[in-house]
Amino acid sequence: MRRLIPTSLRARLALLFGIGTSAVLLLALSLLYVALDHQLDAAVDQDLAARSDDLVASVRTHDLGAVHGDPMAQLYAADGTPVATSAAIRDRVLLAPEQVRTVHGRTFTDGSLPPREPGTPMPVRLLSRPVGGTGQVLTVALPLSAIDRAGTRQFVVLAVATPVLIIALAALGWRLLRAALRPVDVLTREAAAISSLDSDRRLPAVPGDDEIARLAATLSGMLSRLSVAFDRERAFVDDASHELRTPIAVLRGEIDLALAAVDDPAEVRESLLAAQGQVVRLGRLAEDLLLLARERAGTLVVLRGPVDLTGLAQSEATILSKIKNITIETYGDPAPVEADTDRLRQVLGNLAANSAGAGATTARVTVTTDRGHVQLQWADDGPGFPPALLESAFERFVRGDAARSATGGAGLGLSIVRAIVTGHDGTVELRNGPPLGGAVITVRLPAAP
Known part of the structure; x- marks a missing residue:
């Protein structure tokens, strides 16, 4: 079964379009045929009703010549005996006596007219109705052979037109799909041609907004x-x-x-x-x-526990001041957070190393609490970040001094700060300016419940 289904998207869409269009077209043409057939039957009944009204009016005035001159009509007595018959069907009857006696109102029926010679009876459409209160019954008829031929012609025309229309619509759908999916083919070929060596190569632009x-x-x-x-x-x-x-x-x-x-x-x-x-x-x-x-990779392990960020900053400031040869001032009230103490020490150590490496002599740490977050602001009096590095200072191996030396840092300090803060569901930002005129790094961590 799968082998019968095309693998190409264009072919599958064209197949679905052809099947759907064929189904809709067949349904529409079938309804059209039924409507035309019904219209032909309605036209026959209208013609019979008009002729019947004219003949009834003539019979009521005792003018039986109108019956004789009608193409196919017959007037019966109450017992079913023909009283007047059209010249075209003389010596033949449209209704048997027992059929005449069953007519009590306007009745449309299908019947047949016996042939004069051995042969096939002629199918006719009959309209029978009583004439006044005399018990007489008038029947008018119309041959159905012409109607059948018209219906056959309609069927032949629709039968011939249906496959032609289906083929035309399928071809049109195929062309439309080719035109619509041509950009996809171009994109596919271009994407297949792009390799890692073509890092600057891009896909062609497709016009429009589809x-x-x-x-x-x-x-x-x-x-x-x-x-x-x-x-x-x-x-x-x-x-x-x-x-x-x-x-x-x-x-x-x-x-x-x-x-x-x-x-x-x-x-x-x-x-x-x-x-x-x-x-x-x-x-x-x-x-x-x-x-x-x-x-x-999202696998950084953070061992959370209750930590007073202000107390931790004060204790680390004493140690880092001696190691980094920089004066560190701390301000703030107790600010509890759920965090990894060792990781936070690493953050403070990297911030101190960054300030000391930039030539700062004083750093100020301010811890505040605001709207469910604890904010630690590290500011120094160094030269600050070069304007060109403000957007990329947190990237790996980014340093203000392009020269590399054996004693210099690797440029990973601020990257590690951001990684640790992000692992604690926090954020970190940097700028230059107040309060000490140098670099300002702001760390925000969720406050402890």
């Missing part, structure tokens, strides 16, 4: 977004490779020095300590990349 035009515009927009994502991932791989290459090169050099100075314990110790620092840096970079990868 569904196919909107589909083409949507697919082109999707390709643009995929191109941007592809460029970002490629840049991420390049930056990660660059960041990993430097400590690995240093680590290899230090190991080589240690092996060359195996007889000098002091030199070996110094080389091993330097190598240890590079291993720590590699481990930290790997952990940061793993955190970002988990956040991107």
Whole structure:
């Protein structure tokens, strides 16, 4: 059965269109034939009724010549005996006596006129009616052969016209479908020709504002977004490779020095300590990349528990001030949140490292509560973010200083801040300006119930 169904959408639509059109056309032509046939029957009955009215009026005036001159009429006495007959049917009767006696009102019937010679009786349409109160019955008739021929001609015309119309409509539907789906074929070929190497290639625009035009515009927009994502991932791989290459090169050099100075314990110790620092840096970079990868995949683990964000900021400020050599001021009332304490410490540490790396000497942390959210604002007196980085500061490996060094950061601090805050169902924003004139980073977290 499936082999009989075409695989092409155009062919399936054309098939459905042909079947539906054929069904509707057959139904419409059938109704037309029935209506025409009914109209012919109604015309016959109207003709019989008009002739009957004229003949009844003549019979009531005792003018039987009108009956003799009618094409096919007969007047019967009350016992069924013919009183007057049309010249065209003399010596023949339209109704038998028992049929005459059953006529009590205007009655339309189908009958037959006996032939004069052996042959087939002529089918006729009869109208019988009483004439006054004398018991007489007048019957007028009309041959049905002409009506049957007209009906046959109608049927032949409709039978010939139906397949012609079906074929014409199917061909028209096929052409319309080809014209409507031609842009889809073009889009399909272009999409099949686009590869990852054609990152700047786009689908052709389809004129108009119909569904196919909107589909083409949507697919082109999707390709643009995929191109941007592809460029970002490629840049991420390049930056990660660059960041990993430097400590690995240093680590290899230090190991080589240690092996060359195996007889000098002091030199070996110094080389091993330097190598240890590079291993720590590699481990930290790997952990940061793993955190970002988990956040991107939606698998970042956040162990929530009650935390006073103000108290945590105050305790971390004391530690970070000594480590980062920056003065950190904290303000705010107790602000409980459901969060991961270690992750929040990582956020505060990265914010402090970002301010210290930018040359700030003072940072101010302000914690406030507003409408079911706890807001932590980190502001410093550094130079702030360069205007070109305000939109991309949270991206991975983005740094204000394009130069890379072995001691510089990898540019993942703010990316990790955003990942952790997002994992807590919060938001983070940044700007430059008051209260200290430098960078201002605002973190909003849901308040604890």
